[in-house]
Amino acid sequence: MLEVKGLNAWYGESHILHGVDFEVRDGEVVTLLGRNGAGKTTTMKSIMGLVPRREGSVRYNGTETVGLAPNFIAKAGIAFCPEERGIFGSLSVSENLMLPPIVAPGGLSVDEIYTLFPNLRERAGTSQGTKLSGGEQQMLAIGRILRTGAKMLLLDEPTEGLAPVIVQQIGRTIREIKARGFTVLLVEQNFRFAATVADRHYVMEHGRIIDMIPNAQLEANMDKLHDYLGV
Amino acid sequence: MFTILGIPGPLLFGQLLLGVINGAFYAMLSLGLAVIFGMLNIINFAHGALFMMGAFVSWMLLNYLGIGYFPSLILSPLIVGVFGLVLEKTIISRLYKLDHVYGLLLTFGLALVIEGLFRNAYGSSGMPYRIPDALQGATNLGFMFLPNYRGWVVLVAIVVCLATWAIIEKTFLGARLRAATENAPLVQAFGVDVPRLITLTYAGGIALAAFAGVLAAPIYSVNPNMGSSFINTVFAVVVIGGMGSIMGSIVTGFGLGVIEGLTKVFYPQASATVIFLVMVIVLLAMPRGLFGKAV
Amino acid sequence: MTGFSRVQMIGVALMVALIVLAPSVLYPVFLMKVLCFALFACAFNLLIGYVGLLSFGHAAFFGMGSYVSAWTIKHWGITAEVAILLGGATGAALGLVLGWLAIRRQGLYFAMITLALAQMVYFFCLQAPFTGGEDGIQQVPRGKLFGIVPLESDMTIYWLVAFVFLAGFLLIHRIVHSPFGQVLKAIRENEPRATSLGYRTNDYKLIAFVLSSMLAGIAGGTKALVFGIATLTDVHYSMSGEVVLMTLLGGLGTIFGPVMGALVVTAMENYLAQFGAWVTVTQGVIFMVCVLAFRRGIIGEIGAKLKVTL
Numbered sequence: 128m129l130e131v132k133g134l135n136a137w138y139g140e141s142h143i144l145h146g147v148d149f150e151v152r153d154g155e156v157v158t159l160l161g162r163n164g165a166g167k168t169t170t171m172k173s174i175m176g177l178v179p180r181r182e183g184s185v186r187y188n189g190t191e192t193v194g195l196a197p198n199f200i201a202k203a204g205i206a207f208c209p210e211e212r213g214i215f216g217s218l219s220v221s222e223n224l225m226l227p228p229i230v231a232p233g234g235l236s237v238d239e240i241y242t243l244f245p246n247l248r249e250r251a252g253t254s255q256g257t258k259l260s261g262g263e264q265q266m267l268a269i270g271r272i273l274r275t276g277a278k279m280l281l282l283d284e285p286t287e288g289l290a291p292v293i294v295q296q297i298g299r300t301i302r303e304i305k306a307r308g309f310t311v312l313l314v315e316q317n318f319r320f321a322a323t324v325a326d327r328h329y330v331m332e333h334g335r336i337i338d339m340i341p342n343a344q345l346e347a348n349m350d351k352l353h354d355y356l357g358v
Numbered sequence: 359m360f361t362i363l364g365i366p367g368p369l370l371f372g373q374l375l376l377g378v379i380n381g382a383f384y385a386m387l388s389l390g391l392a393v394i395f396g397m398l399n400i401i402n403f404a405h406g407a408l409f410m411m412g413a414f415v416s417w418m419l420l421n422y423l424g425i426g427y428f429p430s431l432i433l434s435p436l437i438v439g440v441f442g443l444v445l446e447k448t449i450i451s452r453l454y455k456l457d458h459v460y461g462l463l464l465t466f467g468l469a470l471v472i473e474g475l476f477r478n479a480y481g482s483s484g485m486p487y488r489i490p491d492a493l494q495g496a497t498n499l500g501f502m503f504l505p506n507y508r509g510w511v512v513l514v515a516i517v518v519c520l521a522t523w524a525i526i527e528k529t530f531l532g533a534r535l536r537a538a539t540e541n542a543p544l545v546q547a548f549g550v551d552v553p554r555l556i557t558l559t560y561a562g563g564i565a566l567a568a569f570a571g572v573l574a575a576p577i578y579s580v581n582p583n584m585g586s587s588f589i590n591t592v593f594a595v596v597v598i599g600g601m602g603s604i605m606g607s608i609v610t611g612f613g614l615g616v617i618e619g620l621t622k623v624f625y626p627q628a629s630a631t632v633i634f635l636v637m638v639i640v641l642l643a644m645p646r647g648l649f650g651k652a653v
Numbered sequence: 654m655t656g657f658s659r660v661q662m663i664g665v666a667l668m669v670a671l672i673v674l675a676p677s678v679l680y681p682v683f684l685m686k687v688l689c690f691a692l693f694a695c696a697f698n699l700l701i702g703y704v705g706l707l708s709f710g711h712a713a714f715f716g717m718g719s720y721v722s723a724w725t726i727k728h729w730g731i732t733a734e735v736a737i738l739l740g741g742a743t744g745a746a747l748g749l750v751l752g753w754l755a756i757r758r759q760g761l762y763f764a765m766i767t768l769a770l771a772q773m774v775y776f777f778c779l780q781a782p783f784t785g786g787e788d789g790i791q792q793v794p795r796g797k798l799f800g801i802v803p804l805e806s807d808m809t810i811y812w813l814v815a816f817v818f819l820a821g822f823l824l825i826h827r828i829v830h831s832p833f834g835q836v837l838k839a840i841r842e843n844e845p846r847a848t849s850l851g852y853r854t855n856d857y858k859l860i861a862f863v864l865s866s867m868l869a870g871i872a873g874g875t876k877a878l879v880f881g882i883a884t885l886t887d888v889h890y891s892m893s894g895e896v897v898l899m900t901l902l903g904g905l906g907t908i909f910g911p912v913m914g915a916l917v918v919t920a921m922e923n924y925l926a927q928f929g930a931w932v933t934v935t936q937g938v939i940f941m942v943c944v945l946a947f948r949r950g951i952i953g954e955i956g957a958k959l960k961v962t963l
Contacts, residue, residue, distance in 0.1 A: 175547045201549030213544045217536040225530070226537055227548035275549070401761045452945060458761055459707045460944050463901060466894060467940025474933030590890060594769035597762060627780060634773035638754055641766065645757040 128153045128310055129174070129205075129279055134183035134193075136166075136173040136334075143169045145334040146183065151279070156301060156311040158321040161331035162357055167314040168210055170331070171281050174312075175207045176200050187279065202230050206277035210284050210314075212268040216257035220247070223256040223267055227275045234276035235307075243300060244270055262293035269300060273309075280304070283314045298323050318345075318352060330355045370623055371502040377619015378612065379508055379577065382515030385611025386570040387592045389522055390563035392601040396539040397559040400450065400461030406589030407472040408564050410582060412438050412571025414476060417487055417580045427490040427576075434572045435565040442564030446557045469586070476582040484581030511573050518569065519608045526604050535559065594637045600650020610648060656830035660961040664909055672815050681807040682879070687919045688818040689876040694899040694911030695825050696868035701897075702906030703829050704861045705841035706756075707764045709893050710771025711869050713751065714744035716888025717774065718870025723790040723883035724783055733796040733804055737817065737874045744870015745863050747774070752862030756855050759844075768890060775888045789884030793877055810879060817875050821868050826908065828864060837861055898936055901943045904950025909963050913951050 129151040136144040144166050151157045159167045173181045176197040185192045192200045201207070206227065215223055224237065224247070241248035244266040250259055259267060265285055272280060282301075286294045294317075301311060301324045315321040321328060322345050330338040332355065340348050362370055387405060394402045415437050416430035425433065445468070453461050493507040526532040538545045538552055546552040571585075578584050599610030614633050622629040640648060657665060675684050693715055700706045718740035726736035751774075755766045778784045785791070795804035804810040828834050839847040840854050847854050877883040886892065895918065903914025918936075925932045943950065949957055956963040 177543050177547055196553075197543065197547040198549050198551050201547055207544075207547045209544060209547075213541060215537045215540050217540055218533050222530075222533040226533060226545070226550075228550060230549050272548075395761075401765060449941070449945065456948075459764065460948070462707070462709075462761060462764055463897065464941055464944040466897075467937040467944065470894070470933050470937030470940065472937075474930045474935075474937060477930035477933065586890075590768060590772040593765040594772070597758075597765055597769060630776040630780070631773050634769055634776075637766070637769055638773075641754050641757050 165331040166334040206272035214256040231276035381612035381615015394563040403465035406585030407469040410585035412568025438568035439565030443561040446560040484579030487575035600647025603649035606649025691915035693872035710767035712892035713771035713774040714866035714869035715873035718873030719877040722874030723877040740874020741871035745867035748866025904953030910952035
């Protein structure tokens, strides 16, 4: 479904990604693991076209997206939930929810999103999206991209800085949307959380993919993983 | 004849009305500047020149094509708005990756070109634009005679300002605009055509300036310098209000017009400088402006 | 002179030679106009080129300097050098007040505030009795240098103007290459960082602003003496625009750029004066071309071609 080959990316003079290769198959949940600065977030932004310069190939359902502007990549059916969540303070909660345009049929209805995140229904009238708690903002950030009908979701550290009970709820949500047929690429620092939702894990270091571990073999590779992540 | 604080009532109300009318133009112009600044991060120095162009286009429509005031009120902003659209597409869009001062310098040059061209073609003396028949005459309000056209300008300006506010604060399109002002790349990554949104914003702000120009044509004579005499004051208005809030721009614009009008009554010598003095006081007391956010 | 590179030394020598030789080829009055504007542009460049502050109100300092020099030499009968220095003092004092207000905001707001404050000065000059309103101060005598040397001859005052220009030019160079100037550059590159290093950046910006407005005042005062007139044109915001144009065209942040820009713009205006508003159109076009395609300016481009800093 998503095929990344030889992806390079630059911020100004600094060369961040040095030929990233991986793929995400239809209906899978795949994580990118790695230390800080390994290039996980840059990989996500490069897929979305949000870096100043990129080269290589990112094919989505066979369509080459390198060279497309971000809005066309979104229209192709990839939705992005950024690190720090990207909730808009000048928009109300419901405006935040309705902001991303529908790109394809098959997205969740607003009602289904509220069923998934009951807290949001209560807070829908809040005038500033940023007045929500961190957990609620994260739910809003995920909820709004479920509406669009995009089948490929990029979630950048959705559990960062959240309380354990919220992290569990995010985990349930990811399993739920996987069950509904969405495909998810997840950036995580927390591989214990990743293990509860993902099918496969790619490990990044210095702007490259250095290993791939199927979730079933995670236990067996624990030592190696500790070594990669420096924990 | 009655007096207030020793000032004859008609004089006081007359100047107040003039103040409100000036304030209406300040509000419409600073509103456009603020919206453009929010999306493009550019101070549109050409705003005054495009205001002037709005007045001139309505004059040309009348004198060359016989198209009257009311159709002009729609046509002239459309024509100048399309001009703004072309400007953004061809020239201004090249600046987004540069330091913001280049936007100021470029639009300053643009203002010189536009004003110079009109001065070459029409001289500096100015040409009259007749008040439309439907709005001739005056109405006795009891305490003063209100020239109908001036009442119309105030009314229309308030409606247009509030409509602009409502579009930005209350509509779906406005929500996209506000979001793009906060974080344009993310909005684009959601599938919104942000470059087109930027073009439309610029064209919209320009159309608003041109609309103000059409309103101004029968009040001030139509002349190439009518914009530049306004724009410097409007910059002070923008500094006073801060550019973070739409309603703030409207309130500041009208409020300063009123202050200017009152100054004309009580201390005429300071009427040209009073807005700048207010700016100094605001800078000292609240440097971010009355409605400003941190910039 | 310390601080100049070899190439810059050659540039300075060339410039001095041209200043000395030019009056035998060109009208001294035209050359003096160029030199006054060159000093004005160098003063402006001190702010935008080395501190990164875009002042859109420098006409206030130039114009007030011009008025004060003209008025004092006409009504007090003081000597020429004192009149020019009074113009500079006026620029500095006004710069202290306006700069103190303007540095409260940064970036584009700074530009708008300086523009608005200068507009206030313009309206003040329009109404104040001593400026002569629309007529300006006319028939200003050139006076005598040190009370001894009469300046009525164009060639005599030419040497005074040349001296004033060179002194200002070298002073700016000294400022830029002093430890103080290094801090200014640090502020231009990254103000928060300069603040975190313990520099009171606002103090530095204000001092630079005052120095720049002082030199602008000197340029204005000198011009008033040369032409025997001080008018509203000198305080009008289009004058602020003109000095921006000269500096941009010559090359922001270059040593010789403002001088080159002043020469080209003044020559162009002299040539185009007969065509009325085409001067304005041409200025506007130059602005736009510079911003879109020629941001290094004439001297900046030459420097880039030769791979030297000019």
